[in-house]
Amino acid sequence: xxxxxxxxxxxxxxxxxxxxxxxxxxxxxxxxxxxxxxxxxxxxxxxxxxxxxxxxxxxxxxxxxxxxxxxxxxxxxxxxxxxxxxxxxxxxxxxxxxxxxxxxxxxxxxxxxxxxxxxxxxxxxxxxxxxxxxxxxxxxxxxxxxxxxxxxxxxxxxxxxxxxxxxxxxxxxxxxxxxxxxxxxxxxxxxxxxxxxx
Amino acid sequence: xxxxxxxxxxxxxxxxxxxxxxxxxxxxxxxxxxxxxxxxxxxxxxxxxxxxxxxxxxxxxxxxxxxxxxxxxxxxxxxxxxxxxxxxxxxxxxxxxxxxxxxxxxxxxxxxxxxxxxxxxxxxxxxxxxxxxxxxxxxxxxxxxxxxxxxxxxxxxxxxxxxxxxxxxxxxxxxxxxxxxxxxxxxxxxxxxxxxxxxxxxxxxxxxxxxxxxxxxxxxxxxxxxxxxxxxxxxxxxxxxxxxxxxxxxxxxxxxxxxxxxxxxxxxxxxxxxxxxxxxxxxxxxxxxxxxxxx
Numbered sequence: 417x418x419x420x421x422x423x424x425x426x427x428x429x430x431x432x433x434x435x436x437x438x439x440x441x442x443x444x445x446x447x448x449x450x451x452x453x454x455x456x457x458x459x460x461x462x463x464x465x466x467x468x469x470x471x472x473x474x475x476x477x478x479x480x481x482x483x484x485x486x487x488x489x490x491x492x493x494x495x496x497x498x499x500x501x502x503x504x505x506x507x508x509x510x511x512x513x514x515x516x517x518x519x520x521x522x523x524x525x526x527x528x529x530x531x532x533x534x535x536x537x538x539x540x541x542x543x544x545x546x547x548x549x550x551x552x553x554x555x556x557x558x559x560x561x562x563x564x565x566x567x568x569x570x571x572x573x574x575x576x577x578x579x580x581x582x583x584x585x586x587x588x589x590x591x592x593x594x595x596x597x598x599x600x601x602x603x604x605x606x607x608x609x610x611x612x613x614x
Numbered sequence: 615x616x617x618x619x620x621x622x623x624x625x626x627x628x629x630x631x632x633x634x635x636x637x638x639x640x641x642x643x644x645x646x647x648x649x650x651x652x653x654x655x656x657x658x659x660x661x662x663x664x665x666x667x668x669x670x671x672x673x674x675x676x677x678x679x680x681x682x683x684x685x686x687x688x689x690x691x692x693x694x695x696x697x698x699x700x701x702x703x704x705x706x707x708x709x710x711x712x713x714x715x716x717x718x719x720x721x722x723x724x725x726x727x728x729x730x731x732x733x734x735x736x737x738x739x740x741x742x743x744x745x746x747x748x749x750x751x752x753x754x755x756x757x758x759x760x761x762x763x764x765x766x767x768x769x770x771x772x773x774x775x776x777x778x779x780x781x782x783x784x785x786x787x788x789x790x791x792x793x794x795x796x797x798x799x800x801x802x803x804x805x806x807x808x809x810x811x812x813x814x815x816x817x818x819x820x821x822x823x824x825x826x827x828x829x830x831x832x833x834x835x836x837x838x839x840x841x842x843x844x845x846x847x848x849x850x851x852x853x854x855x856x857x858x859x860x861x862x863x864x865x866x867x868x869x870x871x872x873x874x875x876x877x878x879x880x881x882x883x884x885x886x887x888x889x890x891x892x893x894x895x896x897x898x899x900x901x902x903x904x905x906x907x908x909x
Contacts, residue, residue: 424871425634425655446871461631462655463691469653470871473864494631508650508690523690529714530737532624533617551617552627553692553714570617591627 417610419602420445420454422480424470426462426495430590434598448479456489456606458598459496461552461588464523465508467495472512484516489581489606491598497584498523498555505558517582518561525556525573526586537587539576540567541604543596549575549587556586581609625739625759628715629823632656632692632760632846636836636867637825639663639850642681643688645859652863656692656714658848659685664721664768664828665851665890668902674722676704682711694741699908700726702735709738715760716740718753720907721767721850728909733757743827743908745778747785751806751814754822761820763844764905765828768851770892772829772838774905779826779842789815828905831856831889833869833882840873857887 421431423444435442435458445451457480459467471477484490484500492500499513501521526532532553536546549568556573560566568576568585575586583605589597635655640646646657661677662670676697686693692714697704699718704725708716718731720743730753733740739759744750750761763782765775785804792800792815801811813821826839827848836847849866856862865882872878900906 423634427630427633429633430630462633463631463635465650465691466635466653466655466867469651469864470867473653473868474872506690511690528712529628529692529739530709530712531619532628533619534621534624535617550623550627552624552631588627588630591623591630 417441417456417602417606418443418454419456419458419606420451421458421460422467424474425466426460427588427590428460431458431460431493431598434590434595435602437595438599438602440602446476447474448476451476451479451483455610457483458601459490459492459499461494461496461590464495464498465511467499468512477512477514481514484514484582487581487609489609490516491583491601491605493585493588493590494552494554497521497586500582500584502561517564517577517579517584519557519564519577519584520559521555522558523555524553525558526551526554529553535570537568537570537575539597541600543600547589547596548592548594549589550591551575551587554586578605581605620737622759626822628692628739629741629760632825633823634871635846636863636870637694637846637848638853638863639848640685640854643684645854646685646689646693648860649853649863650689650691652860653867654691654863655846656694657685657689658694658696658717658850659713660696663851663854664904665855666768667721668768668893676701676707676722679707679711682708682713686712696722697731698722699724700729700731702731705731705736705740709736713738718742718758720764720904724907730756730908741825743905744782745905745908746781747789747814748804748806749908750782750820751804751810754810754820755807758822760823760825762825762827762848764908765826765830766895766898767828767904769829769895769898770831770852770890771895772831772835774895775826775828775830775839776842778905779839779844782824783843786814786818786820790818829895831892833865833879836866837869837873837879840870846870852890855890857889862886862889
């Protein structure tokens with residue numbers, strides 16, 4: 417399995433390092449040819465408006481949207497969660513997303529940078545112990561559609577959700593050196609999804 | 615499971631999210647919207663861009679809170695603002711306005727010629743300028759969560775930014791080549807804390823994100839800085855002092871992402887109209903050189 421990390425803007429290098437630690441092949445993705453060579457995609461933290469803008473400018477936006485719609489497994493952290501959501505609140509004017517996850521996400525829901533925080537979280541799907549979660553101007557999930565499983569919450573707002581092929585967190589596992597979230601994506605989301613396709 | 619704000623990880627992490635991006639100086643809500651639409655990762659709200667501070671002279675201070683709030687209300691991306699070097703009350707004011715990052719900046723007139731702000735006392739993160747590794751590590755020791763190499767702001771002349779990126783990079787590479795027992799003297803020479811010097815020697819990079827600033831005016835300038843190892847760029851006067859700000863802003867964003875692809879940088883450079891006129895740093899009398907402020 418080859419995993420791509422969308423490398424237009426944001427902390428894509430940290431995601432690449434986390435995935436390498438999980439023992440998968442990883443490549444940065446900025447162009448369609450690079451996207452065509454990967455089985456799964458990780459969308460990093462960054463500015464969702466900037467990443468969407470660059471994806472449109474370099475004509476990779478529609479292709480990512482199509483691949484996700486046709487079942488490519490993907491994981492998004494923070495800005496990545498926003499980009500995987502079907503609907504967003506407090507968006508910039510005309511802000512577009514790749515979509516795929518039937519959720520409503522509120523941007524910067526926890527507030528501005530002075531409200532950014534860390535918290536030890538319980539992650540529902542089979543982690544022993546707590547997970548150090550870092551929230552930076554983070555979004556939360558305001559509403560989930562059918563078939564969406566909520567894996568973690570903060571103050572009763574979902575901050576980790578998944579469907580069959582897609583996974584998103586409001587927080588940044590790439591900043592903590594704890595690779596369990598990436599391992600979860602690789603083993604519990606991407607591999608089973610790809611197996612079904614074959 | 616209480617939430618903790620203002621931690622080192624949260625402050626430094628915020629800068630990680632800006633990597634590969636362009637932070638643009640803006641003086642009003644209209645400019646901020648143009649910057650956001652062009653793909654800026656953040657805006658720096660200030661009353662006068664460096665080129666005007668330079669032209670008009672006088673004491674340059676923190677911006678009017680009304681103006682900062684108008685910009686905050688107009689965009690969804692992070693809003694940064696500048697405080698004078700050492701002016702911790704301006705910084706407290708900016709924190710109370712919920713700005714996302716404070717730039718303790720030599721572009722404003724310093725308020726203290728010996729001490730910088732004790733940045734550990736704040737929840738909001740700080741970015742500080744540096745001309746060399748020792749200066750960068752002293753700022754990090756005071757709590758800076760992000761460093762930008764200094765250039766000569768408001769000139770459109772990239773030579774100073776280049777010199778400082780080379781200097782910082784060169785000093786980091788030198789540290790990596792030293793024996794462990796030589797790091798004590800290296801710390802003394804850099805006038806920086808030993809623990810930080812040792813960390814840089816081991817990792818081969820700064821412990822925080824390194825952007826670059828000052829004199830960047832074209833897409834090729836932005837790409838040059840990325841090629842020199844910057845994590846991203848600040849563009850001050852270069853955008854809104856040019857002929858076609860919206861187009862130039864978008865072009866600089868493109869060139870920052872695809873800095874290693876000359877074809878993209880070439881396309882981004884086409885038909886941008888007039889760049890800011892610029893001043894050669896060599897023609898500036900020493901008292902007017904902003905990058906020499908800070909200690």
